[in-house]
Amino acid sequence: MPPAEEPSGPTGTGATGAGAGGAGDHGTGSEPAAVARAGDGGTGRTSASPVRSGGKAGSGSGSAPGNDADPDPGNDSGSGSTPGSVPGSESGTAPGSGTVSGSDPRSRSGAVSGSDPASGSGTDARPGDERSGAASGGETGWSWRRPELGLAVLVLALGAFVIVGTADVTAAGSTLGLGPRFFPALVGGSMLLIGLFYVVDVLRGGRGDPEDAEDIDPGTRADWRTVALVSVIFLAFAGLLDLLGWIIAGALLFFGLSVTLGAAHRLRAGVIAILLSTITYLVFVKGLGVTLPAGLLSGVI
Amino acid sequence: MESFQLLMDGFATALTPVNLLYALVGVTLGTLVGVLPGIGPAMTVALLLPITFTVPPASAFIMFAGIYYGGMYGGSTTSILLNTPGESSSMITALEGNKMAKRGRAAQALATAAIGSFVAGTIATGLLVVAAPLVVDFAISFGPEDYFALAVLAFTAVSSVLSRSVVRGLASLSLGLVIGLVGIDQQTGQARLTLGIPQLLDGIDVVIVAVGLFALGEVLYVASRLRHGRPEVVPVGRAFLGRSDWSRSWRPWLRGTALGFPFGALPGGGAEIPTFLSYSIEKRLARGIAREEYGKGAIEGVAGPEAANNASAAGTLVPLLTLGLPTSATAAILLAAFQQYGLQPGPQLFDHNPALVWGMIASLFVGNTMLLVLNLPLAPLWARVLRIPRPYLYSGIVLFAALGVYALNSSWVELVILYILGLLGFAMRRFGLPVAPAVIGLILGPMAEIQLRRALAIGAGDVTVLVRSPIAATLLVVSLLALCTPLIRKVAARRRGA
Numbered sequence: 001m002p003p004a005e006e007p008s009g010p011t012g013t014g015a016t017g018a019g020a021g022g023a024g025d026h027g028t029g030s031e032p033a034a035v036a037r038a039g040d041g042g043t044g045r046t047s048a049s050p051v052r053s054g055g056k057a058g059s060g061s062g063s064a065p066g067n068d069a070d071p072d073p074g075n076d077s078g079s080g081s082t083p084g085s086v087p088g089s090e091s092g093t094a095p096g097s098g099t100v101s102g103s104d105p106r107s108r109s110g111a112v113s114g115s116d117p118a119s120g121s122g123t124d125a126r127p128g129d130e131r132s133g134a135a136s137g138g139e140t141g142w143s144w145r146r147p148e149l150g151l152a153v154l155v156l157a158l159g160a161f162v163i164v165g166t167a168d169v170t171a172a173g174s175t176l177g178l179g180p181r182f183f184p185a186l187v188g189g190s191m192l193l194i195g196l197f198y199v200v201d202v203l204r205g206g207r208g209d210p211e212d213a214e215d216i217d218p219g220t221r222a223d224w225r226t227v228a229l230v231s232v233i234f235l236a237f238a239g240l241l242d243l244l245g246w247i248i249a250g251a252l253l254f255f256g257l258s259v260t261l262g263a264a265h266r267l268r269a270g271v272i273a274i275l276l277s278t279i280t281y282l283v284f285v286k287g288l289g290v291t292l293p294a295g296l297l298s299g300v301i
Numbered sequence: 302m303e304s305f306q307l308l309m310d311g312f313a314t315a316l317t318p319v320n321l322l323y324a325l326v327g328v329t330l331g332t333l334v335g336v337l338p339g340i341g342p343a344m345t346v347a348l349l350l351p352i353t354f355t356v357p358p359a360s361a362f363i364m365f366a367g368i369y370y371g372g373m374y375g376g377s378t379t380s381i382l383l384n385t386p387g388e389s390s391s392m393i394t395a396l397e398g399n400k401m402a403k404r405g406r407a408a409q410a411l412a413t414a415a416i417g418s419f420v421a422g423t424i425a426t427g428l429l430v431v432a433a434p435l436v437v438d439f440a441i442s443f444g445p446e447d448y449f450a451l452a453v454l455a456f457t458a459v460s461s462v463l464s465r466s467v468v469r470g471l472a473s474l475s476l477g478l479v480i481g482l483v484g485i486d487q488q489t490g491q492a493r494l495t496l497g498i499p500q501l502l503d504g505i506d507v508v509i510v511a512v513g514l515f516a517l518g519e520v521l522y523v524a525s526r527l528r529h530g531r532p533e534v535v536p537v538g539r540a541f542l543g544r545s546d547w548s549r550s551w552r553p554w555l556r557g558t559a560l561g562f563p564f565g566a567l568p569g570g571g572a573e574i575p576t577f578l579s580y581s582i583e584k585r586l587a588r589g590i591a592r593e594e595y596g597k598g599a600i601e602g603v604a605g606p607e608a609a610n611n612a613s614a615a616g617t618l619v620p621l622l623t624l625g626l627p628t629s630a631t632a633a634i635l636l637a638a639f640q641q642y643g644l645q646p647g648p649q650l651f652d653h654n655p656a657l658v659w660g661m662i663a664s665l666f667v668g669n670t671m672l673l674v675l676n677l678p679l680a681p682l683w684a685r686v687l688r689i690p691r692p693y694l695y696s697g698i699v700l701f702a703a704l705g706v707y708a709l710n711s712s713w714v715e716l717v718i719l720y721i722l723g724l725l726g727f728a729m730r731r732f733g734l735p736v737a738p739a740v741i742g743l744i745l746g747p748m749a750e751i752q753l754r755r756a757l758a759i760g761a762g763d764v765t766v767l768v769r770s771p772i773a774a775t776l777l778v779v780s781l782l783a784l785c786t787p788l789i790r791k792v793a794a795r796r797r798g799a
Contacts, residue, residue, distance in 0.1 A: 148732040155472045158479055162494065166482075169491045180486035180493060183750040187482060191475040197468045208469050208733020215338055215691050217528035226524045227727075231720070234517075234699065238716035241707065250700055257696035261524060264690070272693060280704060289355050290708045 152202045156195030162188030229260045245295020246285075250277030304434045311659030315363055315667050323360045324664050327367025328671045334368075335375020336683045337694060338383060339519050342372035342614075343630040343740070347511035348698075350638055351705035358642045359657050363664040365638055369631065370422060370668050373614050374676055377414045377607055378683045382407060382535045391610065393576040397595070397602030402535040404598050411680045412540035413550045413600050414607040419673040420551075421558040421608035425615030426665045428562050429622075433651070433662075436623040441648045443624075445755035446767050450776035451568075451626055452749035457780040458568040459628070460738045467787045473734045476725070477742025480505055487747065488754065500714040505722075507637035509706050510743055513719045514736050516702040518726015520695045525727070527691065534687045540680040549591060550604040553583050557608030564609075565616020568628045572613040579605035615665070622646050622658060625748070630737035633744045640744075 166184040210216075233256040241249045254273035263269040284290040314320060330352075334345040349368050353361040380391040381398035394414065401410040443451075460470030483494045484504025495501040542550065557579040564575040583591075583601040591599050620626040625646040627633035639646050644654065651658055676683075706719045729736055753767075760766025768774040 151728050151732050151734070152472070155475060158476070162479055162482065165494045165496075169486075169493055180489045180491040183753065184482050184493060187475065187478045187746075190471075191479065194468060194471045194475050198472050201466070201468050206466065206468075208466060210733055211522070211730040215523050215528050215695075217526050220526045220528075222525045223527070224525070226527070227521055230521060230524045230699075231724075234703075234720055234723075235717065237703065238713050238720065241703075241713055241716070246704075246707075250703075253703065254696045254700050257699055258692040261527060261692035261695055263692035263696075269692070273696075276697065276700060280700070284704065284708070288352065290351070290704075291711050292704070292707065293711070 148207055149199065149202045152195060152198040155191060155198055159188045159191030159193075159195050162191060226260060230257060233257055233260065241295075242293050243295060245297050246281050246292040247274075247277045247297055248295060250280065253277075304430055307655055307659045308430055308663060310656065311661070311663030312666075314359060314656055314660035315664040320360055320363050320660070320664065321667070323356070323364040324367045324668050325671060327364035328371040328668045328675060329367075331368035331371020332375040332378075332672065332675065332679075332683070333371075333686065335372035336378050336686050337375070337689070337698075338379055338687065338691075339523060339695070340698070341515075341631075342369065342376060343511070343634055343737075344515035344519070345372035345375070346631055346634045346638070347508065347515055348701055348705060350508050350511075350634065350641070351708050353638070354641075354708070358644065359660050361638070361642070362657060362661040363668075365635060366661050366664045367668040367671070369614065369635065370418075370611070370665065370672055372631070373611055374415065374418055374672050375683070377418065377610070378411060378676075378680070379687065381410045381414060381603070382537060382684055383533070383687055391576075392573075393580045393606040394603055394610070396580065397599050399535075400596075400598030401600065401603065402537070402598075406598060406600075407535045407537040408540045408680070409542055409546050409600060410598075410603050411537060412542040412677060413546060413604045415540060415673055415676040416542065417550060417554040417557065417604045417608040418611040419669055420554045421561060421610075421612040422615055422669040422672075423666060424555075424558050425562045425565075425612035426662065426669065429615050429618055429665075430662060432566070432619050433623050436619060437648045437651050440624055443648075443772065444770060445752040445759065446770055446773040447776070448624075449749055449752040449756055449767065450773035450780070451624060452745050452752065454776045454780040454783070455568045455626055455628060455741060455745055456738070456749075457783045459571075459741050461783050461787050462571065462574070466733070467784065469732075469734050470738050473729060473736065474738035474742040476729075476734075477510075477739035477744075478746040480510055480722075480739075481743045481746035487751065498714065500710070500712055500718075505718060506706075506709050506715070507634070507640070507744060508709060509715055509719050510722055511634050511637070511740060512702045512705055513722025514726035514729070514739060516698050517719060517723025518730060518736075520699050520702075521723055521727035522730040523691075523695055525731070534684055537680050537684045540677045546600055549600050553579070553601045553605035554608040556582060557605040557610075558612040561609035561612030561614075562616040565613030565628070566619040567616075568620065568626065571629055572610050575609040575613050576606040579609040618662075618665075622650065622662075623648065625650075627741055627744060630740045633737075633740045637744050 162184050166181050166188075169180050169184075233253060237249050237253040240252075243249075244252070251270075251273040254276055255270050258269045258273070259266060281292055285292050315324065330349055331345055334340055334348060335342060340348070346365065346368055353364055356364065376391045377394050377398070380395035381402050383399075398410045398414065401407065456474055460474045461467045479494070481504075483501055485492050485502055492502055557575075560575040560579050560582075561572070564578075565572065580602055583599075583605040584595050587595050587599065587601060591601050594600075595602060614631075617627075617629050617632045620628055621632045621636060623646075625636065627636045636646060639650075644650060644657070702719065703716060706715055707713075709715065726736065728734075729739070756766055757764070760769075768777060
């Protein structure tokens, strides 16, 4: 009964994970933690751990923290999947060790090579592992956790930004500190505190569970090219909308995105794009009185 | 029986031909969009919010009521026919529902979900009618410190209950609060955090945030790891229930309703806990064939949680309408919809705008009935919607997201803001930051600020004013408990693990 575990489980594991993470830096303390983890980790984990111990035999210490680096088997290890890649990836992950060698933080496969400070040997062993599994793209606790640090730092930075950014707001005639700076200071202050806890949590090996969704395939690695293309198309749309008008820009947006996302028939995608943008224009502008730019077609429609 | 009279007046409003049409459009659109994979009820309401800009308030809310319930129905169809739902509240439905569907009992699973939702929705809306005036009577004496404490309770409850990691819930909440701070301070007219961008002076519109975090964030997330290949949709005919299915379903419906409504009405209660509770209670009570089938597609495991889900949706409306307190992301967006019309839900709304409130409540009954009529025969159509090729589906979502945001102020700058928020939504999904606390923080933050400043102004700088009223003190203590409970559980778990 997976749902039973879900609400309480991850929090629990997160806690233990964090605890173990601390211990994990020292070889000895970590091994039992790894075992415990494999226990509550359940299916995905167990499949991974034997492989790991094999691949990482040289550094027993390395494997334990690696283990708790991805406390949730469901998402992560599922994607780690390809046995060849797992050992290299998972083993290296002593939480808190900052060293990611040659990893591209943006690509989950690239980030595999988080190195394990506890065992220098781990770093040596890993590239080998990695090469063996690199083709399949190992999904690791590291590659998830490293970028998460970015989000945690963003929270921290936003907290500071809120305080600094509202410092110059003049509180007109307010003597009690209840002016326009009061609440932002409260929010900013709490945010600094939350951000700090968040950073510490990430560093100690805690991580959030990537959200499930109908069309998400947790078994694949992140496709950054598609994300970048979607971004470029959308921003180009935003920039050109006023010039081209809704019908043309909207059609281009739809066409570009559907081709990027893998539409099989370009012609069909094009026809749907033009139909959709034209119909929405007619319905919303003529029917519902919403303002959309006519752009190049302003005389025509 | 004053509320009964008011409800009858509400029906008089809701049953006019025009409003019936709006209700029908609402439930149809709500179901249609809710069925679409990747779109939960909150996103459904957010995406459809712009459509109501040109509609008079009373009709708009009748339409919203339909969209709200319709989105709920749509979600359950998706989880039964497609499995792996994104919405955590329909996760439980998928457990047994999808297994039923795979065993060739999709029609029964959909029927028990639809009828169960109808039963639960109708009973729970009835409870709403009874409960709302009581809460209003109680809340009429609330001072600013009480409202502030309520907001704090909503913040902490949603952050700690709805997410698996308190710190992540709070981080999400704080992101929402910051977004809510942007713009001109309502009391002093000072610009805050606008970075010199004039479009930010009015603040970032809730629609942009909701559409960005939900729709664009989802599309970017999906783009990063799209499941290729055709989605496996279980084929289905007209939904129906056999005699034995009826006798196995009605008790779980009622139990689910009893669980769902109170949880929905509590801050932080949400739909996840009651659906899960209902699932495990039905499992424990299962006898005979049900016991054998549990885990392989037992109808009780669909009937109970679905009823709980819908009852909690109605329960959510109690704090929303009577206190202006959203307890779920969907409710937060509904609150934003009220604010678009310059209306602030709360005790005063019942006083000043009884026609609107009761019209909306009455239309919940109407919409529920329409949904039942619509969903049983239309199940095959919804199944076909699920087969929309994903590239078109997600491109369409982006197109409509852009349309909705551009329609607000005809500004391309807001489209860029939408994109940035989309990136944020993407990051939050990827790193397991729940989105609901951010939305609630965004919408409730400004209210919390006003009430806090008002309370402190009354207290002339004395901070103890915040806990002087017993209600506020109690609420703050409860919020503290909400924050600490997961911590305590964590420590306990660690101790057990050690």
